[in-house]
Amino acid sequence: MARIAAQTTVAPGRTGSRLRAVVKGARDAPLVAIVILGGLILVALFADLIAPHDPTLPVKGANVFDPPFWMEGGSATTPLGTDFLGRDILSRLIYGARVSLIVGLMGTLVAGSIGTALGIASGYVGGWVDQIIMRVTDAWLALPAIVFAIFLAAMVGPSMWNIVVILGAVYWTRYARVIRGEVLTLREREFVKLAEIAGASRWRVIKRHILPNVMNTATVLASLTVGVVIIAEASLSFLGVGVPPPEPAWGLMLSEARPTLMAGQWWLTVFPGACILLIVLATQLFGDWLRVRLDPQLRNL
Amino acid sequence: MRQFIIRRILYSIVTLGILSATIFLIVRLTGDPVALMAEASARPEDLDRIRHQWGLDRSWPVQYVTFMQNAFRGELGKSFNYRLPVSELYFQRLPNSLTLGLAATLISLLIGVPAGIISAVKVNTAWDNVAKGVALLGLSIPGFWLGLVLILVFSVWLRWLPTSGAGDWRHVIMPALALGWYFAASMLRLTRSSMLEVLGSEYIKLARLKGLPDVVVIALHAFKNALIPVFTLAGVNMVVMINAAVIIEVIFAWPGIGRLLYEGIFQRDFPLVQGVVIMAGFMIVGINLVVDILYAFIDPRIRLTR
Numbered sequence: 022m023a024r025i026a027a028q029t030t031v032a033p034g035r036t037g038s039r040l041r042a043v044v045k046g047a048r049d050a051p052l053v054a055i056v057i058l059g060g061l062i063l064v065a066l067f068a069d070l071i072a073p074h075d076p077t078l079p080v081k082g083a084n085v086f087d088p089p090f091w092m093e094g095g096s097a098t099t100p101l102g103t104d105f106l107g108r109d110i111l112s113r114l115i116y117g118a119r120v121s122l123i124v125g126l127m128g129t130l131v132a133g134s135i136g137t138a139l140g141i142a143s144g145y146v147g148g149w150v151d152q153i154i155m156r157v158t159d160a161w162l163a164l165p166a167i168v169f170a171i172f173l174a175a176m177v178g179p180s181m182w183n184i185v186v187i188l189g190a191v192y193w194t195r196y197a198r199v200i201r202g203e204v205l206t207l208r209e210r211e212f213v214k215l216a217e218i219a220g221a222s223r224w225r226v227i228k229r230h231i232l233p234n235v236m237n238t239a240t241v242l243a244s245l246t247v248g249v250v251i252i253a254e255a256s257l258s259f260l261g262v263g264v265p266p267p268e269p270a271w272g273l274m275l276s277e278a279r280p281t282l283m284a285g286q287w288w289l290t291v292f293p294g295a296c297i298l299l300i301v302l303a304t305q306l307f308g309d310w311l312r313v314r315l316d317p318q319l320r321n322l
Numbered sequence: 323m324r325q326f327i328i329r330r331i332l333y334s335i336v337t338l339g340i341l342s343a344t345i346f347l348i349v350r351l352t353g354d355p356v357a358l359m360a361e362a363s364a365r366p367e368d369l370d371r372i373r374h375q376w377g378l379d380r381s382w383p384v385q386y387v388t389f390m391q392n393a394f395r396g397e398l399g400k401s402f403n404y405r406l407p408v409s410e411l412y413f414q415r416l417p418n419s420l421t422l423g424l425a426a427t428l429i430s431l432l433i434g435v436p437a438g439i440i441s442a443v444k445v446n447t448a449w450d451n452v453a454k455g456v457a458l459l460g461l462s463i464p465g466f467w468l469g470l471v472l473i474l475v476f477s478v479w480l481r482w483l484p485t486s487g488a489g490d491w492r493h494v495i496m497p498a499l500a501l502g503w504y505f506a507a508s509m510l511r512l513t514r515s516s517m518l519e520v521l522g523s524e525y526i527k528l529a530r531l532k533g534l535p536d537v538v539v540i541a542l543h544a545f546k547n548a549l550i551p552v553f554t555l556a557g558v559n560m561v562v563m564i565n566a567a568v569i570i571e572v573i574f575a576w577p578g579i580g581r582l583l584y585e586g587i588f589q590r591d592f593p594l595v596q597g598v599v600i601m602a603g604f605m606i607v608g609i610n611l612v613v614d615i616l617y618a619f620i621d622p623r624i625r626l627t628r
Binding site for chain 2: 156157159160161163164165167168169171172173175176248252255256259260261262275278279282283285287290291294297298301302305306
């Protein structure tokens with residue numbers, strides 16, 4: 022990995038070479054993904070300014086189940102229609118971006134931290150520590166992640182931060198496995214051996230030599246986990262064990278739309294789902310690009 | 323070889339032990355089931371009586387050992403809500419889950435394998451890009467949302483298919499598609515990379531040098547070898563789908579084990595939830611063990627590397 026990275030970066034010492042490398046890298050960046058993700062992040066940050074209505078309260082003067090503005094009976098004050106309580110769909114979608122992004126990013130951060138720490142401990146310390154961590158990883162992998170998450174969420178009770186912790190506690194296994202493998206080869210490399218001979222403590226070797234060398238892999242894995250975590254959050258909220266009402270989470274909106282699906286109020290189901298699709302698609306595209314840039318060995322993941 | 327099998331079986335037992343202990347602990351750490359079972363007016367003596375009746379007054383290690391002993395005999399305790407053995411409820415629902423899992427596996431194979439082969443044979447062409455797009459959508463479209471959209475299109479607008487329940491083949495199509503969609507993408511990716519690997523190998527080059535037509539090379543020589551890992555994954559995926567279909571089963575009111583779990587969760591039926599979750603663990607650890615041992619038989623190198 023380091024060898025390949027050395028070939029692609031421009032030789033050091035030349036002025037501005039690093040900048041040029043960044044510009045060169047950005048040229049083949051996935052524009053679509055960056056536009057979608059950037060847009061959603063802005064929308065989430067400035068939800069208070071952008072959203073036309075309060076996402077948790079019925080819009081005054083609007084009915085329940087108003088259709089989008091281009092259909093008969095729709096109005097421009099609620100451009101994407103209203104839900105079963107007369108709340109503005111657009112405003113709920115805008116605030117919902119916040120929930121999805123926070124849970125997606127924080128859940129991934131928790132999962133990545135647990136998995137990276139355990140992976141390094143398992144690979145570097147070895148012995149019975151390795152045995153225990155790997156057997157626990159196996160046990161975690163023996164349940165479909167979503168079933169494990171539903172089970173935990175049902176036991177712990179619904180709240181957004183509970184979901185963050187639960188999804189982190191469920192999705193760390195992939196990091197642990199992949200990073201353990203990397204550390205096993207790193208451990209045998211000369212710079213690590215030399216540091217150990219020079220008398221560096223275990224902790225110092227991990228901090229200065231191991232961790233920086235697995236960060237690329239962890240970042241790539243993280244970019245591919247965000248989408249999975251976002252879908253998992255939506256699934257939990259849909260089942261009623263995720264983000265509780267009246268919070269505007271996309272999965273919850275889908276769940277609230279279900280009783281009237283048969284009446285043909287398609288906008289209640291189509292819009293929140295399309296938002297989930299969009300955000301996950303963008304993270305996948307971005308992750309694919311990052312994987313090729315940072316770590317060609319992970320192409321098959 | 324024998325050593326390899328023994329070691330793998332031991333690992334599986336340890337895995338199941340850790341998993342069941344974790345599930346068992348979480349269930350007990352997160353609340354007193356007795357308080358939920360009894361009526362609000364129940365006196366402390368009544369609660370104690372119920373606790374004793376269900377064996378919940380014993381220490382956790384004792385409860386765990388009893389539970390595991392019973393589990394190995396095929397008994398998973400008694401459901402709080404139905405007052406029936408969990409195993410009876412479970413095996414009543416299992417056939418439906420098997421049907422759904424099998425149908426979803428077929429769909430994922432029917433989409434994933436042909437698309438993966440085309441993508442690999444016509445690598446770096448427009449076909450390949452279409453297939454990559456399908457794979458990307460497979461990972462990005464939430465299966466449960468796909469299910470809702472299918473209901474909207476085929477039941478509400480076109481009125482072709484029934485929305486829910488189990489019955490004839492028309493009931494299976496939509497849930498199987500919604501469930502198999504995500505797995506179709508993983509089949510596609512694996513078929514593509516496996517085909518590419520085989521197509522680049524020496525014996526395929528030789529077959530081509532001999533002047534065999536492309537169709538023969540691909541259909542007779544490459545296909546067979548490329549599909550071994552694909553069908554292995556299909557088997558593992560089927561077991562996963564049987565156990566992970568909770569949301570799809572809820573949406574389509576499909577009477578399988580996923581919905582049993584969902585009902586158990588909402589009725590706070592701990593023995594039921596615990597039983598269904600642990601059965602899922604048993605099944606998945608089982609299939610992984612079988613796959614590992616089969617692979618070790620096929621490919622001796624595996625025995626040495628693990």
